[in-house]
Every structure is written in structure tokens, then in C-alpha cells.
Amino acid sequence: MTGPNQHRKKLIIWIPILLIVLFFSVLFSVSVGSAEIDVITVWLVICSKLPWIGEGIDPSWKDSTETIIWNIRMPRIVLGMLVGSALATAGAIYQGVLRNPLADPFILGVSSGSALGAALVFLFGWHTLLLGKLTLPVVAFVSGLFTLFIVYVLARINHRLQMETLILAGVVVQAFISSMLSLTLALAEEKMQTIMYWMMGSLTLTDWSYNGIVLPFIIVSLIIVTFLMRELNMLGLGEEAAYHTGVSVQKVRLVLLIVASLLTGAAVSVSGTIGFVGLIIPHMIRLIFGSDYRVILPLSVIGGAIFLVGADMIARTILEPRELPIGIITAFLGAPFFGYLLRKKKTNYF
Known part of the structure; x- marks a missing residue:
């Protein structure tokens, strides 16, 4: 620590660096697609939607161009940012609370x-x-x-929540x-x-309203976790050590598990099951920067x-005009990189 x-x-050093990387990632992502639109037009459309700045921009593009950029690409990219942040934050919390880097x-x-x-919504046609x-x-x-409620009820024995029982209950319920x-x-x-396509992960719910489902959970969760970073660091040292430093282990653990589960549920509800994000990102940051959650959580x-x-x-874009489920890409990107990190820097995680 x-x-x-x-x-x-x-x-101070790494947050600005990562924000710059994120900016250029968004810049590049919003500029590519099946519709060939030049980068300057893309950013003129985006800037035209910004308060004050947009008033001085004369819209010289087609309505269809604006629809593609602002109503299709941008909501999807923002949704990807929110889902990625939610899954990575949830992963960091789970790894800290369960003291398991995997x-x-x-x-x-x-x-x-x-x-x-x-799947039931798709099966019974409840969309409308x-x-x-x-x-x-x-x-x-x-x-x-x-x-989550069922898992919690199964895992709570004699008014106490044991980690081994909680994980076992999760395995049983998942089965x-x-x-x-x-x-x-x-x-x-x-x-x-x-159904299968959705279960493999997708960001095709391209509508600004879907971003509003995930954003409140990220904001509230980050506020809660900010006040519990010290406790999360103490939990990494073990229950007994955390207890002797004044941490209410059972209460803090329950709050953090609920927060992480709410983040997961919000992300999955709009994107399907996208693997590796919550495993790879916080684990990679821990390998590089150490086990202090005051660093791990913001960077995650x-x-x-x-x-x-x-x-x-x-x-x-890789098989354009066809689109692959994003879960396939995260697995292809995540698994080899994860293996490389483990080989490159073997360390004691907690």
C-alpha cells in the first residue's frame, strides 16, 4: 500500500494520460464506420451540439450525416465508455472484497x-x-x-456472511x-x-436514453466507494487485520458487494454479458501500480x-459490414494480454 x-x-500523472488516451480513442472510434464521413465533418457535428460552441457553427452537412454521427455512433460510444467503466469498477471491488485477483x-x-x-423478454416478445x-x-x-438477493439469502448463515459460502452460493445459483x-x-x-447474440455482448442499443440507465449507478457507486477506499484497502490485508483497525467488516463488505453487483447489473442490462473487462483492467492496474485502491479504482x-x-x-469494423459480438473481441484482446502480464510481472497481489 x-x-x-x-x-x-x-x-496526478496517470489520470490526465489516460484521459488523453480515452479522448483519442473516442475521436478515432466516432470517425470510422460503414458510412464514409471525414473527420472534420464528424467533429463539426459533435461541436454543433455543445452549448455556446455550437452557436457559431453553420450546419453545412446532410441531415443523414448528423443522424449517423449524433444519434447512432455517439450514443453507442458513450454507452461503451459507461459499461466499460462500470464493469472495471465492479471487478476492482470484487477483487478487493473477495481478496481474489481473479x-x-x-x-x-x-x-x-x-x-x-x-432472454425471457426476447422469447415472449415483451419488447413493446x-x-x-x-x-x-x-x-x-x-x-x-x-x-443477487437469492445468493445473499443462501449465503447468510447465523446472521453472518462468509466469503466461501457466498462464492459457493453464487456457483449454485449460476448453475x-x-x-x-x-x-x-x-x-x-x-x-x-x-438471444445468443445478446448474451455474447453487444452495444447495439444505440439510443441516448440507455446511457441514462447506467450513468446514475456509476455516479452513486463512485461516491460510495470513495468514502470506503480506506476500508477496502484494509480488507485486502485480511478480515482480522481490518477488524483491528476499526473496520466493521460485515457491514462494509455487504455495502461493497451490493455496489459492485448494482454496477454489474446495470452494465449487463444494456450490453449483455461482456467478459474480461472487469477481470483484466483492475488486475492489470494492480500489476502495474500496486494494490492501493485509491489508485486502482480511479484508473479502472x-x-x-x-x-x-x-x-x-x-x-x-473488422468484418464490415457485418458486426461481431463485442464479447468475442474482449476475449481475444483480454486473454493473451492477461497471460502476457502474468508472465511478465509475477507478484504478490495482496
Whole structure:
């Protein structure tokens, strides 16, 4: 764990660097696509939507060009940033609370529950019912939270929450939900391809309203975690050490698990199950910068956004005009890089 001055120095240096990388990632991503639009036009359209700046720009482009850039590409890129940030932050929290550098946002079955809810929406054609276009993400999110509640009830024994029991409960619930998903796919017939594509991860919900589903959870979660960074660092030293430093282990652990699960549920509800983001990004940052969560969490937020924006750009352009599920790209990018890091810098994580 680094001292207060060391962690501030790292953040002062690396947050601006990563923000610059994120800016250029967005710049490049929004400028590429099946519709050939030059970079200058792309950024004139974007700047025209900004307050004060936009008033001095004369719109000389076609309405279709503006629709492509502002209503299709930008919402998707912003959604990728939000989902990447949410998954990376959730992964960092899970790895700290469970003291397991290989823990990821899907460890407690929240993603499986969300996937089952989404599969049922596709199967029964609820897209236009209930909440209209928001039916899919809302049902997926609620089913993910319900899964978390079941896991928590199963894991709570004698009014205490043990990590081993919690993980085991997650495995059991995931196994049951997987069987339900298999049954849903068997009944889906012509809708099977749609369900499978969503389950492999996708950012095709290109509408600004979907960004509003994830953003509040990221903001609230980051505020909560900011006040619990010291406790999260203490948990990394072990329960007994954390207890003797004045940490209310059970309460802090429960709050952090709920926050991480809410982030996971919100991300999965709008993007499907995208693997490796929550595993790779915080783990990579820990390998490079150490185990201080005052550094890991802020850098994970930006790193997750960069990673998913880049992966989505590859997914929609590599086989153009066809589009690959983004989960395939994150696996191809994440697995080799993860192996390289483990070989390059073997260290004690906690």
C-alpha cells in the first residue's frame, strides 16, 4: 500500500494520460464506420451540439450525416465508455472484497440473472410492452438484482456472511440459471440467434436514453466507494487485520458487494454479458501500480472505458459490414494480454 503522497502523485500523472488516451480513442472510434464521413465533418457535428460552441457553427452537412454521427455512433460510444467503466469498477471491488485477483463482476451470478431476464423478454416478445424500448434493460436489471438477493439469502448463515459460502452460493445459483437459459434457448426456435447474440455482448442499443440507465449507478457507486477506499484497502490485508483497525467488516463488505453487483447489473442490462473487462483492467492496474485502491479504482474507471471503446470499434469494423459480438473481441484482446502480464510481472497481489 502506498503512502498518501505517493498515491496522489500517481493519480496526478496517470489520470490526465489516460484521459488523453480515452479522448483519442473516442475521436478515432466516432470517425470510422460503414458510412464514409471525414473527420472534420464528424467533429463539426459533435461541436454543433455543445452549448455556446455550437452557436457559431453553420450546419453545412446532410441531415443523414448528423443522424449517423449524433444519434447512432455517439450514443453507442458513450454507452461503451459507461459499461466499460462500470464493469472495471465492479471487478476492482470484487477483487478487493473477495481478496481474489481473479474475481470478476460475474462471480455472484448477477450477469446470469440479467441474461435470463433478457432472454425471457426476447422469447415472449415483451419488447413493446410494459416500458416500451426500456423493457429489455429494466427487466434484465431487475432479474439481476433478484439473483443477487437469492445468493445473499443462501449465503447468510447465523446472521453472518462468509466469503466461501457466498462464492459457493453464487456457483449454485449460476448453475441453476444456466439450466434455465438452456431451456429458454431450446424453446426460442427462430429467436435463438437474437438471444445468443445478446448474451455474447453487444452495444447495439444505440439510443441516448440507455446511457441514462447506467450513468446514475456509476455516479452513486463512485461516491460510495470513495468514502470506503480506506476500508477496502484494509480488507485486502485480511478480515482480522481490518477488524483491528476499526473496520466493521460485515457491514462494509455487504455495502461493497451490493455496489459492485448494482454496477454489474446495470452494465449487463444494456450490453449483455461482456467478459474480461472487469477481470483484466483492475488486475492489470494492480500489476502495474500496486494494490492501493485509491489508485486502482480511479484508473479502472478510465481504463475500462478505453478498453471497451476500442473493443467495440474493432467489433463493428473488422468484418464490415457485418458486426461481431463485442464479447468475442474482449476475449481475444483480454486473454493473451492477461497471460502476457502474468508472465511478465509475477507478484504478490495482496
